[in-house]
Amino acid sequence: xxxxxxxxxxxxxxxxxxxxxLSLQMVYRAILKQAGHHADVAGTGTEALGAIRTGAHQxxxxxxxxPDCDGLTLMEELLAERPALRIVVITANGSISKxxxxxRRGAHDFLVKPVDEARLxxxxxNAAGRTKPRPKPVPLPDAxxxxxxxxxxxxxxxxxxxxxxxxxxxxxMATVFITGExxxxxxxxxxxxxxxxxxxxxxxxxxxxxxxxxxxxESEVFGHMKGSFTGAISDKPGAAAAAxxxxxxxxxxxxxLPALQTKLLRFLQTSTVQPVGATRPRKVxxxxxxxxxxxxxxxxxxxxxxxxxxxxLYVVPIHMPPxxxxxDDVIEIAEAALAHFAAEEGRRFDGLSPAVRAHFxxxxxxxxxxxxxxxxxNIVVLNEGGLVSLDMLPDAPGETVAAVTELPAPADPPLAxxxxxxxxxxxxxTAIERHGGSVPRAARELDVSPSTLYRKMEKWARD
Amino acid sequence: xxxxxxxxxxxxxxxxxxxxxxxxLALAGAEAAPLLRQFIADLRSERDRLRAGIAxxxxxxxxxxxxxxxxxxGTAGDDALAEVARALHATTTGEADxxxxxxxxxxxxxxxxxxxxAIAAEGVRLGLAGPPR
Numbered sequence: 246x247x248x249x250x251x252x253x254x255x256x257x258x259x260x261x262x263x264x265x266x267l268s269l270q271m272v273y274r275a276i277l278k279q280a281g282h283h284a285d286v287a288g289t290g291t292e293a294l295g296a297i298r299t300g301a302h303q304x305x306x307x308x309x310x311x312p313d314c315d316g317l318t319l320m321e322e323l324l325a326e327r328p329a330l331r332i333v334v335i336t337a338n339g340s341i342s343k344x345x346x347x348x349r350r351g352a353h354d355f356l357v358k359p360v361d362e363a364r365l366x367x368x369x370x371n372a373a374g375r376t377k378p379r380p381k382p383v384p385l386p387d388a389x390x391x392x393x394x395x396x397x398x399x400x401x402x403x404x405x406x407x408x409x410x411x412x413x414x415x416x417x418m419a420t421v422f423i424t425g426e427x428x429x430x431x432x433x434x435x436x437x438x439x440x441x442x443x444x445x446x447x448x449x450x451x452x453x454x455x456x457x458x459x460x461x462x463e464s465e466v467f468g469h470m471k472g473s474f475t476g477a478i479s480d481k482p483g484a485a486a487a488a489x490x491x492x493x494x495x496x497x498x499x500x501x502l503p504a505l506q507t508k509l510l511r512f513l514q515t516s517t518v519q520p521v522g523a524t525r526p527r528k529v530x531x532x533x534x535x536x537x538x539x540x541x542x543x544x545x546x547x548x549x550x551x552x553x554x555x556x557x558l559y560v561v562p563i564h565m566p567p568x569x570x571x572x573d574d575v576i577e578i579a580e581a582a583l584a585h586f587a588a589e590e591g592r593r594f595d596g597l598s599p600a601v602r603a604h605f606x607x608x609x610x611x612x613x614x615x616x617x618x619x620x621x622x623n624i625v626v627l628n629e630g631g632l633v634s635l636d637m638l639p640d641a642p643g644e645t646v647a648a649v650t651e652l653p654a655p656a657d658p659p660l661a662x663x664x665x666x667x668x669x670x671x672x673x674x675t676a677i678e679r680h681g682g683s684v685p686r687a688a689r690e691l692d693v694s695p696s697t698l699y700r701k702m703e704k705w706a707r708d
Numbered sequence: 709x710x711x712x713x714x715x716x717x718x719x720x721x722x723x724x725x726x727x728x729x730x731x732x733l734a735l736a737g738a739e740a741a742p743l744l745r746q747f748i749a750d751l752r753s754e755r756d757r758l759r760a761g762i763a764x765x766x767x768x769x770x771x772x773x774x775x776x777x778x779x780x781x782g783t784a785g786d787d788a789l790a791e792v793a794r795a796l797h798a799t800t801t802g803e804a805d806x807x808x809x810x811x812x813x814x815x816x817x818x819x820x821x822x823x824x825x826a827i828a829a830e831g832v833r834l835g836l837a838g839p840p841r
Contacts, residue, residue, distance in 0.1 A: 268746040275735040275743075309776055337778045337797070359782025359790065368770055 258373035260284040261305040263293040263319065264335070265312050269358075273306065280366040282373075289323075290314035297323055302330060304372045306356075306365075309336045309343055317347055324351055335360060344464065348419045348560040367516045371418060371530060385678035397433065398581045399574030403566040407434065412428025414561045415441035420513075422558050423536040425565030428613030431536040432496060432563055438534055439492040452484045455497030463505055466495075467512070468520035485518045489529040498535040498558065499544045510554045533558065546693055568610040568617060574604050575617065582618050583633065586625040593630045600635050670705060673698060675707060724826045728785025733834065741836040748824050750780055755820045762813050770813055771800035777816060781823060789819035 260277055262284045264270045274284045285300055287293040290313050297305070305323055320332050331353040336343055349354060354368045395562030397404065414421055415438050423431045432451055440589050441660045457465050468483025485493055495501075501509065514517060517526035535558055537544075544550035556619065566577055570583055579597060587594045597605070623639045664673065676687040677698075729747075733740040754776040761770035774797035781789035796812040798804035 266750050266776060266779065268743060268750045269783060271736060271739060271743045272732055272783055273744060275732070275737070275739065279735050310772075337775045360779075541749035 258304055258369055259300065259302050260298065260369055260373075261287060261293060261296055261706055262291070263287045263305060263307045263311065263316075265289065265308065265310075269308075273360065276362050276365055277369060278372075281332045282366075282369060285582075286500055288312075290316075290319040292452045293319060294322060297326055297330070302327075304331045304333060304353075304369050306333050306335060306369070309334050309347065316348060317343065319660075320347060320352060321350065333368045347415075349494045353418050360512070364514055367528070371516065382504055394595070397398060397437065398578045399432070399571055401566075401571040401574045401578070403571050404574060407563060407565065408562070410563050411437050411441060414438065414563075418532055420532070420558050420560045421534045421563060422561070423534065423539065423565060423623075424541065425536075425538065426567050426613055427538050428615030429565035430614055431538075431565055432494065434563060435492070435494040435496075435534040435536060439532075439698060440496075442492070442532070444491050444532060449492050449494065450484045450488040450489050451494040451496060453496045456502035462501065463508065464521050466505070467508065467518050468523075470520055470522035472522065476530040481520070483518060483520055485531055486520075486527065490531075492532045492534055495533065495535040497537055499537040499539045499541055501550075501551050506551045506554050510551065513554075513557050540582060542697075546697070568613045569608075573606070575610065576602055578614060579605060579621055582621040583625065586622050586629070590625050592625060594625065594628075594691070595630075595632045597633045598635070601633050601638065604635060604638070615637055669701075672702060722775055723788060723822060724784070724786040726785065726826070726830050728783075729827060729830055730834070732783070733836070740834075741831075743829060744831045746834050747780065747784055748829050750776070751820050751824045751827070754780065755817065755824070758813060758820065761818065762810070765810075767800050767806075767809075771797060773815065774800065777820060777840065781819070784823065784827060786819070786823050786826075789816065792816050794818055815835050 260282055262270060262273055262277070264273060264286070265288045267288070270286050270288065275284060285296055285302070287296050290311050293305070293307070296302075305320075307316050307320055307323075311319065316336075317335060320334065322570050323330055323332065324609045332347075332351070334347040334352045334355045335358060337358045340562070356364060356368055390561075397408065411434065421435070421438050426433050434450070436449060439445060452465060454462060464481060464483065466484050468481050468486055471480050477551050489514045495509075515526070516530065517528050519526040524694060539551060541555060541559060545555045568578075576597065583594050583596070607618075620639060624633055628637050633661050671692070673687070676690050679687070679690075691698070725783070726775050731812055735744060736743040754773050757773040761764060761773055774793045777793035778790050778797065781787075781793060792812060792815050795804065796809060799806045799809040799812060
């Protein structure tokens, strides 16, 4: 049989392939060889550890189910031995949650069996590309530089956790899913992930899926060719192609219609884009960061968001805390914004009075940082300067504070005092008890899939 | 040589598509014949594991067999068998009703044996192996 070998898109990679099923080992090796890469094979964890010590591998492909050890444990041991190694895990369909866990622990990507040829080569080449010398990370536009008021200003524990998560995830290719209320700084968080990554010199393309009419969204994301539909008067590359070599930020991703969700999933699986009206797909190298102000799992439960897409995207979640949970950050942000806007307007303010500080700490800030910035800008524009006092504040916040303080406490005694997460645990536990321990029957009652309950139970057991 | 897919699985869904296997054998080049033999050997191992799992019954054994069959059948081009194996795997992890496990295991067993025969026959057609036994 004739053998053709194509030119690799990257420098040939040296790959350690850890797979115990020999025929699959042969298939994966043949695919990689045809793509111009070299694969050494190992059938067990022990063999893999031996091979990694003797070879200059850039990428390891690991089957998560091995005869002598757990694939996750092997991954950690390989990373301990060779921290620069990029790991791509391979799993059967039934263990997607394990693959997600692998991504959280440092895997670069994951593949689902049976492995698609293009996806295998794409994953290895993406991973191998990451081992090139990295550009120096660009500093965050946060409180350290004062360059971006209201963004990452603040030293509360909640924001320190966000910063630590960003630092740990930025260098990975893992997809980041940012959740949080409107105005909490989700786009700034996405930008921070981009700027701390090896892609910092590449483009950062942000697209608000909720702000673009759904019938235009496909061409906004994937582009179109001239004449492909009425109004397509020229070729348009689309956000995914424009982000090649960088990061694509999809805000309000849960607002995407199901048809486009399918295309996004395909894009994530193949790393190719096919503009509307184009005859051929084009390969791109894009990291996805997405965000929503909704509960994404609830959107899955309601059938509004594809479950498989959810697991593809929800690899590393980052939750942006609401301003009301950030303690004295509100004062730090307000003072930074006051100085910034005062400089812009050519005015001189002497800070916040103690009464204003107390008021800001007490207020609920339903619009979060965005609302606080609007309040400060309002003060700067409408006042000449001096110490900011209560009478300088616009009306709305004071009125809302009054409304918030009059809200009645939750009245249901059994659930009073519990967090939402604790209430969920109670609901699941009682449903399972009510059905004599049957998870599938409890799942039917709760209108979720049994796998959802098993995942939750696994997580609670770990916690 | 017929390109028509033939059924390797009693489910009757998407049958074994020899084009997928041929593509892999072409990729393997000089290793095509060893790859063909190895596919059959790996399927035989999973068949034996499946038989042992059914006889037990041994749920972890069935789970391991289903896991292996998902990958082997899907890679070789038998989507229907991979689907049956996925359903069987789900019964062993609590994601699906375990009462359907015996039926699914029997269907997977028949599917694996049919796929082994189909791959062997494909080897004969391509001149990579002797007639199937």
